[in-house]
Amino acid sequence: MAESNLVQIVEGALLAADKPLSVAQLAGLFDEQERPDNSTIREALAEATARCEDRGFELQEVARGFRYQVRQSLSPWVSRLWQERPQKYSRALLETLALIAYKQPVTRGEIEEIRGVAVSSNIIKTLHEREWIRVVGHRDVPGRPAMYATTSQFLDYFNLKNLDQMPALAEIRDLETLTAELGFSEPQEEGAPDQASDSEDAAESLDLAVVGGTEHPSDESTTDN
Amino acid sequence: MAESNLVQIVEGALLAADKPLSVAQLAGLFDEQERPDNSTIREALAEATARCEDRGFELQEVARGFRYQVRQSLSPWVSRLWQERPQKYSRALLETLALIAYKQPVTRGEIEEIRGVAVSSNIIKTLHEREWIRVVGHRDVPGRPAMYATTSQFLDYFNLKNLDQMPALAEIRDLETLTAELGFSEPQEEGAPDQASDSEDAAESLDLAVVGGTEHPSDESTTDN
């Protein structure tokens, strides 16, 4: 009976909260003397999860804890509740976010170096306001630039438990061999038979590369974190 | 099957929405050609309601439509989600309290004279509510102002047996000297392995030194709560 009450409290709290709740936060709802231990709470969470079977929602664990989410398969209907189109993010913002996510902690200068252009202050501001990034320190170089990292709110927003769940970063093809092969030889004179011979391959890899990697085969990429 | 899907859509939409949804609004989630009629939607709502049995939430019809709400019986636990962090007391309040402790019985006017600024009624009210001060009489001057003194609750809170356990005023006046002195003697008392040998350490231990600065049995009082 008390067991079932615990599940109800967990269900009610998760639905009432405006953010995901961790096991510790759920435990904090109880007076010390009646506080269930973490494994008991996890059992209650498992029970609550099981109870979502065949329902329009499910219990999901994200970075900050647990929350109820509408099943993604219902998205076509549920999305109609909102008139406005979902917000679009500019490429500049997404590239900056990607660099912070994959290279954190990283300074603005380092981001600019890779992107080849200045990062606008507005982008940094927007990312801060969304609470997707935070300053985790300052690099010990002149100017002591801030180092940025992503937050758990960022992970929550993208439905992730941790950074490992991000798509793997594409691999950089080996440069040492490349440099050796290339030398300064002019591509025109390329007598390199192997390069010419598998033009088929070249065309193929081109396809993939050009599409911008949206179809990069996963075997080409590495788990970079 | 479609039936069950309809219930799921209704559940998902109601859970995602931030306001109650009417039957018409629920119908609006569907394309015209597949739109269920109102009685079908009402059936789905009835089914969704039934599914809440023994759950931490229930489906409720209110003026604007239907919504999920957390069971009222769970309020004692769920309320803790919003338990406000205790804010800090203002400097003005602490000064007032300290002056009452040291200068009791003392009127508001006398406190104001020492502090050089008015003492807000809120501060006096808060201190009363906390039962840290009481009125012990009225001074026989125009306006017959109340004279304040501290209470035994005040002593209890700070874990003091009597006011004598507070440091003498002269000591406090010379807080810097006091802390510096005590800062050096402290390591012995606490058995801290590193003597405050270099100035860096001394500065850091200053904070602690003030704690120890009471030097009275009341030392413990600083560690509780």
Add this chain to the structure above:
Amino acid sequence: MSAKESNPTTDVAAEPEAAVTAPPEAAGISAPDQAAGPAVTHPQQGEMPFAVVMGQAVTELPKDLYIPPRALEVFLEAFEGPLDLLLYLIRRQNLDILDIDVSEITAQYMRYVELMDAVQFELAGEYLLMAAMLAEIKSRMLLPRSTENDDSEEDPRAQLIRRLQEYERFKKAAEDIEAMPREERDIWVGNAKPPDLNRSRPEPDVDLRELLLALGEVMRRADKYEAHLIEREALSTRERMSDVLSALSGQQFVPFVSLFDVKEGRLGVVVTFLAIMELIKESLVEIVQTENYGPIHVKARTE
């Protein structure tokens, strides 16, 4: 325009690439990209490779590179910088990134930079920097190659390729992030109306140290009252003053002796006595004795 016409007929191999060489707008990530769509077709079609020989694109550049200034602006804004533009040029020529023809790319890049300049497009320094770098690489490749003992110096082309690769992987990562399910678009967090809350506001905690610091502060400020403040009497006296006043409140006359508690011992009696003296001195109480050697009564001055 003629290039566009001839394109499908010249080489079948070019067909699939037509899709491939779509500018970044195809990814449709940001709004400006969409706007750029139609305006951009002109220049890009004009330079579409019409043949691929041994993996090498053969491109005939159109005679007129004229783009209406506004369109150019939109076109250029579709790029996230020189690296992005370079990637686009490389891709458009069906070149593998590892196999770029620097002189060809440099020529094309320069043409765009000149165009930007010509229409007074506010040319970002980054674009010029890249132009200078490309020119340098090109010139070095024209020089006779010294033997392989200058390994220490990195091949500038390799350096460029690495930068392009590095940029491209994050460009791709950005697209991946865009494709990830996210709140407000694919994911809806469930919530229900909370029950009526019984909120209790916990009282703030106060540390005795804070209290003393506050007092030290006020005393420092009120330096002129120092003499007044620092009195010799022990705090217990002041505390007892409060107690006596309390005892007197609401009473007419209280017998002097009743204020003492012998159980407190000698010290307690002294403290009480000092407290009453201080109260008299501060005119807070008065002492009344109706007859010689009669009982002494104490009365609060005010109540």
